[in-house]
Amino acid sequence: MKNIKICGLSTEAAIDTAIDAGATHIGLVHFPKSPRHVSLERAAELRRYAADRIKTVLLLVNADAHLTGLAITKVKPDIIQFHGSETPAWLRAIRDKTRLGVWKAVGLRDAGTLERSARYHDAADLLLFDAPAKALPGGTGASFDWSLLADHQHKVDWGLAGGLTPDTVGEALAATNASLVDVSSGVESAPGVKDMDKIRAFCQAVREFDRH
Numbered sequence: 283m284k285n286i287k288i289c290g291l292s293t294e295a296a297i298d299t300a301i302d303a304g305a306t307h308i309g310l311v312h313f314p315k316s317p318r319h320v321s322l323e324r325a326a327e328l329r330r331y332a333a334d335r336i337k338t339v340l341l342l343v344n345a346d347a348h349l350t351g352l353a354i355t356k357v358k359p360d361i362i363q364f365h366g367s368e369t370p371a372w373l374r375a376i377r378d379k380t381r382l383g384v385w386k387a388v389g390l391r392d393a394g395t396l397e398r399s400a401r402y403h404d405a406a407d408l409l410l411f412d413a414p415a416k417a418l419p420g421g422t423g424a425s426f427d428w429s430l431l432a433d434h435q436h437k438v439d440w441g442l443a444g445g446l447t448p449d450t451v452g453e454a455l456a457a458t459n460a461s462l463v464d465v466s467s468g469v470e471s472a473p474g475v476k477d478m479d480k481i482r483a484f485c486q487a488v489r490e491f492d493r494h
């Protein structure tokens with residue numbers, strides 16, 4: 283079964299919807315420039331609310347050591363998703379210190395970017411391939427050329443993100459066979475406002491793919 287991460291949640295109702303719909307992970311974004319930003323206090327509340335019903339992923343972008351430490355202590359996520367230009371050494375240090383799961387987002391521009399992502403192989407537990415960063419590093423609804431991933435021999439666990447929607451996720455899975463899909467803006471009615479019907483439809487589309 284494919285893993286499903288619904289990212290950028292900010293309400294208890296959206297967490298319940300994601301769990302009921304069969305998502306495996308929720309994402310909480312702590313990045314002030316994002317329309318989905320939640321304070322560390324709110325992220326901690328939401329994480330406590332989700333408890334062990336689903337894996338909680340805390341998303342940070344180029345946070346410094348102080349903020350990263352504070353975020354981990356307060357929110358106590360299962361996994362941290364680094365979505366900026368964090369280095370392999372930084373990821374290794376976090377993993378060694380915290381024993382948390384460490385995911386690294388990689389903006390996939392071309393085959394060269396994919397080759398260079400190998401530098402994270404012994405630093406991250408999962409690579410999340412996303413569209414290249416623009417004004418914001420992610421959560422923009424932009425997708426990329428999935429054929430880049432089609433015949434690649436992956437050496438670590440990996441997931442697919444970037445512009446996925448309930449209508450496109452089946453095609454994306456058929457093109458890439460990703461074991462995890464991650465969506466944010468594709469299940470919203472406006473930036474930062476999750477749409478419960480779209481969350482359900484997204485999860486249903488993935489489960490339909492699983493069945494065939």
Ligand SMILES: O=C(O)c1ccccc1N[C@@H]1O[C@H](COP(=O)(O)O)[C@@H](O)[C@H]1O
Pocket residue numbers: 289290309311313316317318319341343365387410412418419420421422423424443444445446464465466467468
């Ligand atoms: O969701 C955000 O606001 C966000 C902000 C900064 C970095 C990453 C962000 N989200 C991640 O971006 C990808 C793709 O999002 P989308 O589905 O294209 O909107 C996904 O990994 C989110 O976790």
